[in-house]
Amino acid sequence: MKPKIFITRKIAEEFVKPYREHWDVEMWHEEGTTVDRQVLLEKASQADALITMLSDAIDQEVIDAGVNLNVISNLAVGYDNIDVDYAKEKGITVTNTPDVLTETTADLTFSLLMATARRIIEANQYVKEGKWTNWAPFLMAGTDIHHKTIGIVGMGRIGEAIAERARGFNMNILYHNRSRKERAEKEIGATYTSFDELIETSDYVVCMTPLTEDTVDMFNESVFKRMKNSAIFINTSRGGVVNENDLYTALETKEIRAAGLDVFQNEPIGQDHPLLQLENVTALPHIGSASYETRSTMIELCLQNIQQVLAGKEPATPVL
Numbered sequence: 001m002k003p004k005i006f007i008t009r010k011i012a013e014e015f016v017k018p019y020r021e022h023w024d025v026e027m028w029h030e031e032g033t034t035v036d037r038q039v040l041l042e043k044a045s046q047a048d049a050l051i052t053m054l055s056d057a058i059d060q061e062v063i064d065a066g067v068n069l070n071v072i073s074n075l076a077v078g079y080d081n082i083d084v085d086y087a088k089e090k091g092i093t094v095t096n097t098p099d100v101l102t103e104t105t106a107d108l109t110f111s112l113l114m115a116t117a118r119r120i121i122e123a124n125q126y127v128k129e130g131k132w133t134n135w136a137p138f139l140m141a142g143t144d145i146h147h148k149t150i151g152i153v154g155m156g157r158i159g160e161a162i163a164e165r166a167r168g169f170n171m172n173i174l175y176h177n178r179s180r181k182e183r184a185e186k187e188i189g190a191t192y193t194s195f196d197e198l199i200e201t202s203d204y205v206v207c208m209t210p211l212t213e214d215t216v217d218m219f220n221e222s223v224f225k226r227m228k229n230s231a232i233f234i235n236t237s238r239g240g241v242v243n244e245n246d247l248y249t250a251l252e253t254k255e256i257r258a259a260g261l262d263v264f265q266n267e268p269i270g271q272d273h274p275l276l277q278l279e280n281v282t283a284l285p286h287i288g289s290a291s292y293e294t295r296s297t298m299i300e301l302c303l304q305n306i307q308q309v310l311a312g313k314e315p316a317t318p319v320l
């Protein structure tokens with residue numbers, strides 16, 4: 001009998017075709033929608049391997065249902081959607097997709113920073129809506145990026161790649177991380193600071209920290225209050241790291257200038273989400289790693305990880 005693989009989204013057949021000879025591959029059938037929870041539980045109960053996405057809660061119920069599961073292959077570097085400890089207790093390997101998305105996510109983070117600072121989305125809308133009938137010195141004026149201070153909270157692989165981009169823009173680079181990063185300091189020129197100093201002195205505060213018990217609501221009322229009134233907050237890591245009510249208040253009362261957000265607490269969000277009502281918010285639908293090249297490589301890596309585990313080998317990128 002061929003091993004059964006279930007993929008929780010519809011992905012292009014070309015990715016799975018090479019594997020079909022040896023595996024029985026099924027996937028969620030509807031393009032652009034999230035797998036139905038009941039279907040996920042049913043498929044997990046038959047599967048040897050799952051390919052999962054961030055909005056799938058792979059909790060104890062799914063893991064318990066997966067009586068034959070050997071591997072959960074997450075199409076993301078983050079794995080806060082999976083109860084990894086419980087999976088390990090049950091002898092299930094969890095894998096993720098680090099490294100391959102680093103540069104792409106850094107590109108998006110920097111694009112969002114620039115779009116927010118220079119009001120690019122708003123300006124595009126202004127032109128498209130036919131509002132550009134005159135010219136004024138401060139029409140759609142934004143704020144400078146070059147020679148400003150960027151503070152990166154969470155100096156992992158993506159944080160470093162963002163710092164490299166910031167260096168190209170002649171920015172002063174601060175970072176805060178659990179441990180000091182020699183390469184970031186020596187080769188990129190980033191300066192390590194305390195979290196407090198970083199939020200108080202940065203013009204751009206970039207959140208790049210994973211969501212863990214320790215980082216939930218890390219950006220809250222007291223943090224936003226201590227930021228400069230001219231500060232711009234960028235988040236491309238996880239929505240749960242931010243207290244969204246507090247961010248809303250900080251933006252509405254102009255305690256901070258603006259925010260660029262690729263991630264939210266409960267994704268996907270609808271157009272009635274409070275943060276979307278604010279002019280000084282630039283919002284994206286969690287597209288940090290969404291380039292054709294990178295998403296393709298991520299899918300291939302997910303499949304390879306499964307192949308390795310099913311062959312009794314160590315996968316390329318296990319969650320340790």
Ligand code: 8YV
Nearest residue numbers: 053054075076077078288289
């Ligand atoms: C995911 C992400 O790939 O890698 C991560 O942690 O947030 C994204 O790149 C995407 O959300 C699909 O799971």
